[in-house]
Amino acid sequence: MTNIVVLVKQVPDTYSERKLAETDHTLDRESADAVLDEINERAVEEALKIKEAGEGEVTVLCVGPDRATDAIRKALSMGADKAIHVSDEALHGSDILATAKVIAAAIGKVEGVDLVIAGNESSDGGAGAVPALLAELLGMPQLTYAHHVSVEGSAIKVDRETADEGITHLEANLPAVVSVTEKINEPRYPSFKGIMAAKKKPVETLTVADLGLDAGEVGLDNAWSTVSEAAPKPPRTAGEKVEDDGDGGTKIAEYLVGQKLI
């Protein structure tokens, strides 16, 4: 029986316009549709596959405002068994370190965790650091950027994707923290039966105090880094035009070589 915790984050839909709040440069979560991050759908899918291949229980864990319950429900309707939702005004603007601490404390509330599965990088904050920080805080091995995962008894094997080097094979003893990439799987869509069943699944809501943490450790005021300024991305500049005087192909190839693209 594998006891799995999946970390899920609700993010602004990448299809809608996203912006930062004018005042404190935190994400303006009101202005965009909020959805379960796609990378986390994949994390949930992987957990469900492991569970279905043997035996197990899947708990989803989310740190986020009240409306993040929608993202939690989605994960439950895909087939996760139960959820923990850490929701607290004090968390607004928390940095990666605080987020990881909160997640670590919440995982401490789940008995006998074998495996923590996260996305490699969220589509909003995009730090790509929470899983590693968390592994450190929990004292578990970290197997990040996995595009293939297999659990064999008390061991876990992961194919790790790296930008240039290709694939690294990692192996560790459970419990461990894994983060998955976009290539790991194709997440399932919830069925109507799943949607109905999700309504009856338990969701435990916790505050920072419930986790035994001090409000002074989290939130915008206690972040180690701050966003001092934010500006929209400059518009795209016109591309490079290659005139074909019979040597167009060569010119394009030279350009691509110059950009180190080929």
Place this chain on the structure above:
Amino acid sequence: MIDLRLDDTYETLRKTVENFAQREVAPVIGDFYEREEFPYGIVAQMGEMGLFGLPFPEKYDGMGGDYFALCLALEELARVDSSVAITLEAGVSLGAMPIYRFGTDEQKEQWLPAMCRGETLGAFGLTEPGGGSDAGATKTTAKIDGDSWVINGSKSFITNSGTDITSLVTVTAVTGTKDNGGKEISAIIVPSGTPGFTVEKKYSKVGWNASDTHGLSFDDVRVPQENLVGQQGRGYAQFLSILDEGRIAIAALSTGLAQGCVDECLRYAREREAFGRPIGANQAIQFKLADMELRTHNARLAYYAAASKMLRGEPFKKEAAIAKLTSSNAAMDNAREATQIFGGYGFMNEFPVGRFYRDAKILEVGEGTSEVQRMLIARELGL
């Protein structure tokens, strides 16, 4: 008082299918359409999501939902593509529903679970070369010989009848003469591959090009006597009751097409520039969009109203006909305006609105023509 909001469960289902249609169907369906190819992979995914089992009980691997849930799924699919939507609509309302409603326990156990999982498709053959609107004109015959039915005749335009996963076609056939001298019409299951049962080559169609439609012929086709669906001589009446529900489903599908036109045009009217400004800045275009939105809204209200009566168990024949007529008109009108807003690009197959234009026409014909809907409404008014 009345409340037209979708509850949490319906809304979540609607969103899930919307998401599926946009992520999985929209990017690839144009190519299937162009090649006139049945999208097996998409249909399999729809099966895994349980869409084919929506209105059926879990006992048959269904989802334990209802017919309105199916309608919501159809609307969202048709917003992106009608071929996929009609495959689901026909699979459920014409393929599985007659067996679920009128079949024996054995028939249900044998056929329904695989249909609910979307692994097999059923079809219903009523229309014949000589007549669709007048179902009483059926010429196909079925005669008892020993413990078998022997079927002879042909059927036209039968949806889902020739896919690799089609498991059966339920056909209507004349099985005798009624006391009043009229034809006795019954419905009989013909499993795919039965000797003498030929699926003709697929039609070259104006629209619905990624859906499967064939003519069928029956030449001394023998099936066991137990393949009769429901009572002998009730085939026609049973089919009519199934059609009433089916009309609400077609109305939902039509509403989706109308909405798809609005979606595409809103985006295009903002992006496309003429005379130095977006075409959407012209009142002529704004009014077109306002009318398109209005028609879509009315179409949706009409099918919600019919579905709500049906789910409450009240008579809904008139409301279903009104919904089908309103929404198929909305789909046709919106598709015409949408292609106009797209200008020359609207005439190109690679743009969804071109596909919507081709797909809209059949909505005024299939599962009862617009004239038939008017006949039904007038009859319900007592004329």
